Amino acid sequence: MDLATEAPPVSPELFAFTVRLATRAGRLAAEGFHGDLTSERKVDGTEVTSVDLAVEDLVRKELAAAFPADAVLGEEAGPRAGTSGRRWVIDPVNGTRQFTDRVPTFSCDLAYEDEHGPAIGVVHLPMSRQTVAAGRGLGCWLLPGEDPDPLEALRTGHGRLRAGGRTELSGARTQAHNIAGWPESLLTALHRRVLLVPTGGGVVDVLAGRADAWVIAGPAMAYHDLAPLPVIVAEGGGRITDLTGAPVLAGDGSVLITNGALHDAFLEVVAESGESHEARALLVDAHPGWAAEGVSLTGELLSALAPVATRAEHIGSTSVPGMAAKPVFDLQVSVTDLAAADAAFDAPLAARGFVRSRHERDHVPAGRDDDPARWAKRLWTRRGGPGPDVNLHVRCAGSPNERLALLFRDWFRAHPGAVPAYARFKRELAHRTADIGSYAEVKDPVVDLVAEVAEAWAAETGWRP
Numbered sequence: 001m002d003l004a005t006e007a008p009p010v011s012p013e014l015f016a017f018t019v020r021l022a023t024r025a026g027r028l029a030a031e032g033f034h035g036d037l038t039s040e041r042k043v044d045g046t047e048v049t050s051v052d053l054a055v056e057d058l059v060r061k062e063l064a065a066a067f068p069a070d071a072v073l074g075e076e077a078g079p080r081a082g083t084s085g086r087r088w089v090i091d092p093v094n095g096t097r098q099f100t101d102r103v104p105t106f107s108c109d110l111a112y113e114d115e116h117g118p119a120i121g122v123v124h125l126p127m128s129r130q131t132v133a134a135g136r137g138l139g140c141w142l143l144p145g146e147d148p149d150p151l152e153a154l155r156t157g158h159g160r161l162r163a164g165g166r167t168e169l170s171g172a173r174t175q176a177h178n179i180a181g182w183p184e185s186l187l188t189a190l191h192r193r194v195l196l197v198p199t200g201g202g203v204v205d206v207l208a209g210r211a212d213a214w215v216i217a218g219p220a221m222a223y224h225d226l227a228p229l230p231v232i233v234a235e236g237g238g239r240i241t242d243l244t245g246a247p248v249l250a251g252d253g254s255v256l257i258t259n260g261a262l263h264d265a266f267l268e269v270v271a272e273s274g275e276s277h278e279a280r281a282l283l284v285d286a287h288p289g290w291a292a293e294g295v296s297l298t299g300e301l302l303s304a305l306a307p308v309a310t311r312a313e314h315i316g317s318t319s320v321p322g323m324a325a326k327p328v329f330d331l332q333v334s335v336t337d338l339a340a341a342d343a344a345f346d347a348p349l350a351a352r353g354f355v356r357s358r359h360e361r362d363h364v365p366a367g368r369d370d371d372p373a374r375w376a377k378r379l380w381t382r383r384g385g386p387g388p389d390v391n392l393h394v395r396c397a398g399s400p401n402e403r404l405a406l407l408f409r410d411w412f413r414a415h416p417g418a419v420p421a422y423a424r425f426k427r428e429l430a431h432r433t434a435d436i437g438s439y440a441e442v443k444d445p446v447v448d449l450v451a452e453v454a455e456a457w458a459a460e461t462g463w464r465p
Helices: 012-033 050-066 096-100 150-156 184-193 203-207 229-235 263-272 290-305 338-350 400-414 416-432 436-461
Strands: 039-041 047-049 071-074 078-080 087-094 107-114 117-125 130-135 139-144 173-177 195-198 213-216 239-241 255-258 309-315 329-335 378-382 390-396
Touching: 012 050, 012 087, 012 107, 012 117, 012 130, 012 150, 047 050, 047 096, 050 071, 050 087, 087 096, 117 229, 130 203, 130 229, 139 150, 139 229, 184 195, 184 263, 203 213, 203 229, 203 255, 229 239, 229 255, 239 263, 255 263, 290 309, 290 329, 290 338, 309 400, 329 338, 329 400, 338 378, 338 390, 390 400, 400 416, 400 436, 416 436
Parallel strands: 071 087, 173 195, 173 213, 329 390
Antiparallel strands: 039 047, 071 078, 087 107, 107 117, 117 130, 130 139, 213 255, 239 255, 309 329, 378 390
């Protein structure tokens, strides 16, 4: 859902309400920044603190009182259904890692969407007491102070943001975010053409003319991270897409924000640097909640995809206790006919945030002379919610690739002593490869070796899928 053209302006009073609610949330977050923190790691590998939970609870209660019919999507407490056709999106502490490290650059973000798309976006920086806020048709504003008056800004025009007019790509000041996870091809291509600098104020700097572009690549951004941005950038005279040029809220989780004039030139550089700009493989330690989350996800999908789906299993590294993994759940759904799955699965999966992949065949292990058609599958992926990130592999019941996924999982579960060694290999490989595609290409032959050992174990023990 990105900004619609020719949509009516939002109410100034609603805009003011949203700004004031975000700044109230910021005051609570600022108090917590200097206090005692408790935190834990979520199943997606990210951290959540007691302050995240308290801030989101505050915002949810205020929204429930003021707009009980509106839907709510929050980072921590998930979705609340509504009946109005409108939705609020909450990121209570955007930058939790900075927050727990006592780095005062986190923000409290709030977005409002109506039947026309993104309508209001607010990014409040509690520690610097600055608020970037935009309402559709009302402009984009930098509002100083702990308790700014957005209606006064609308009346006076003070603090209005407008992107700069640079038209020359060479040397354009470009802030780079999440650069540790960037693929080398993207880093090299941009480094040769523009001036890459670390992220400073991000979208604020672009709209204030202090930067010409902001690029976010690497691990995909979640929907709640992105929700305030389309209206902020559009009202500030800039342009926002993902790195392929797709609408950012429906894109691949990457972000390109420019002053507008440079946008097409940036997209050309990105396109010329290669067909794919996959993130580097970033692994996290095993989480004790992965098993329960896998049960929940497979149960939900089996219910939604029956009767075409006959079985759903949690597979991959997150299904093995103690195994370091990318914080993405690999799930397998078994069917009797892939063509039937094509027709039946798209709609219910799209409603749950999944996107169909063009990848329709698995790697055939070395030494097997199988017809590659026997390793056919369908793949849907979800990144950035709702819910955890997922790779959903749909395979034919009884096929060799369905069997191998279950054997690989069960062999490691039966041999916990092998888990630390395999995890160390994966970490070293992730460090040495440029992107997820290269990581998978090198890992596949090692998986083939593990499969050979697992096949011998299956023969000895009588294991069956």
